[in-house]
Each structure stands twice: as C-alpha cells, then as structure tokens.
Amino acid sequence: MTTKPWILGLTGGIGSGKSAVAQHFVDLGVHLVDADHAARWVVEPGKPALGKIVEHFGPDVLQADGQLDRAALRSKIFTDAEERRWLEALLHPLIGEEIIQYLARAQSPYAILVSPLLIESGQHKLTHRVLVVDAPEQLQIQRTMARDHSSDEQVHAILKAQASREQRLSHANDILLNDRDLHWLQTEVERLHAFYLTLRGGQA
Template identity: 50%
Template sequence: MYIVGITGGIGSGKNAVTDHLQKLGITVVDADVVAREVVAKDEPALDKIAEHFGSHIITDNGELNRTALRKIIFSDKSAKTWLEQLLHPIIRESIKQQLHNATSSYAVLSSPLLLETDQHELVDTIIVVDASEELQLTRTVKRDSSSEDQIKAIMAAQLPRQDRLNKADIVIDNNADLDSLKKQIVKLHTELSRLAEATK
C-alpha cells in the first residue's frame, strides 16, 4: 500500500485537504483520532495512566479527564515524557494496523506530529499543507475561539514552518481561497494515484 503523510501547522488547512481526499474515496488515518481512541474508556492505556497519575485523572463516567492530564503534563516535563513513552508506540501500532487495512488506491496518514515523531518513517511521500503564519493565526482564532496568545504558544511549540517545508516532498499552498485549494487537491489526487500505481 502506498502511504502518503500529510502534515501542516495549526490553521494551515490540513483537515480541509484530508476531508476532500476522503470524499474522493481515499482512506485517511488521522493520528489525532487514533490518539483519542487508544485512551478511550476501558482501553489498557487508560488504566496505566490512572495507575501512574492517580484515579482523579478519570472522570465519573470512566473517561480520561483531559483537562486534569493537560495541567500535569504542561507543568511537569518528566510526566510528559512518561506519557509519550507509553502512548507513542501504542498509537504507532494502531496507525500501522489501520493503514494496512486500507482498501483505497493509496492511503493517507494525517498527523500534526508527522515530522516531530517517527511517524514519517511509515510514509512514502511527505506532503506539507502550508499557509503564512498570519493566516494560520487568523484562521485558528476564528475556528477555535482561542486567544491569539494561546495560538501563538501552540505555533511556537510546533516545528518551525521553514523546517516543515524543507522536509516536504510536495507542498500544498493554502494561502488563497477554498477553490484554489480544491484545484490543487484534485491535481494532487491524480499525481498520488499515478505514483501508487507505479509502485505496485
């Protein structure tokens, strides 16, 4: 199976690209969704998290208290490291399994941490969805109702824009409108289908 990795900074439009590819019949495995699945109610990883951090990390209905966990890992670096060491291999295995089960002409791994983790090793082609930092900020503030400072902090914690671009095999420029983006996606889909066919 030909695997395409798609990444981009917050507000770059990565989801708009993957949503459109899904409409074209392509299997998209979203690393963020997988990360939520592996800590869902009754999952073994959730028990290990509760064992390590205490039962207050679980809500009354048996789910992960994300706010409580976020507070811990933002204030304690060793807690963040412990959590990553637990979850990253589990997330990676689940991603591999889902990509392996894909039935479309190629499959997409959509991940904000594609280049920061070893997830990029799972893909044949790296696509970066790119937008100017001003646009990233404007779009995210509008979408999430978060403050500019919060978004800037997230952007600062992500891989710098130029570093992402340097690692890209293909760049999707999302500095214009949705029509322009859709035209690029249709061209991209044709190109990826051709690449997937050529590697069979």
C-alpha cells in the same frame, strides 16, 4: 495480486487548512487515518494505556464516567516536560500500532495518515511521502482565532509547541501553500491526487 497501498503523510501547522485538505482527499475516495483519532482510541476505557495513565498521574485524570479527562491530563503535562515525555513514551508506540492496523485496511491505491505531529512524533517514518499544508503564520493565527475563539497568546503557544515550519518543510516531498480560497485548495488537492495515482510506492 493486489499491491499494498503506499502511505502519504499529511501534516500542517495549526490553522493551515490540513483538515479541509484531508476532507477533500476522502471525498475523492482515499482511505484516511487520523492520528488524533488513533490517539483517542488507545486511551479508551478498558484499554491498558488508560490504566497505566491513571496509575501514574492519579485518579483525578478520569472523568466520573471513567473516560480520560484530557484537560486534567493536559494541565499535568503542559508545564512538565518530564511527565510529557513519560506519556509520549507510553502512547506513541501504541498509537503507531493502531495507525498501522487501520492503514492496512485501505482499498485505495494510496492511503493517508493525517497528523498534526507527523514529524515531531516520528510518525512520518510510517509514510512513503509527506505532503505539508503550509500557510503564512499571520493567516494561521487569524484562522485559528476565528475557529477556536482562542487568544493570540494561546495560538502562539501552540505554534511554538508544534514543529517549526522549517522543520516540517524540510521533511516535505510536496508542499501545498494554502493562502487562497477553498475552491482553489480543492483544485490543488485534485491535481495532487491525479499525480499520486501515477506513483508506485509513493515515489516519482
């Protein structure tokens, strides 16, 4: 009989390096689901969620080709907490269902759910163990500005909207401090992977 894979939640603040960590786990053969991808799947044209969003916010949240105009939607909810809550109440359960379906297909001993909002969205409840990729805030800001060419203020605004480091770290079973180079980071991922393969149900 095959045992169902246990689920590792992988998260980290903006610029922490969680994408590099996620990629290396994939290279090691671990089944991975990205919550951001699931969030895109649920609002594709033809999906009921998109219809509800248009009904609620009006047709100007659609692009000419019928796809969701994310920038337009973001600008409507960015400053309005009430509207953001409405959208989250609609999407979070649907995203959760997509994630569960994808995780269920895993062939590896454990599967990973990577999500920048793992803690805030309650998605950590879908997981058995949480790995937080952490980095000093100054380094997060430098990396993000270099990657997205965004301003210092923009990065600070995103950092504020994401769970505080304390909140994230308080949910962590494992913490990977990413303040060195990529080679070191990959070695750490391999060390964690070897450890995770020894776990049953994600608990030591």
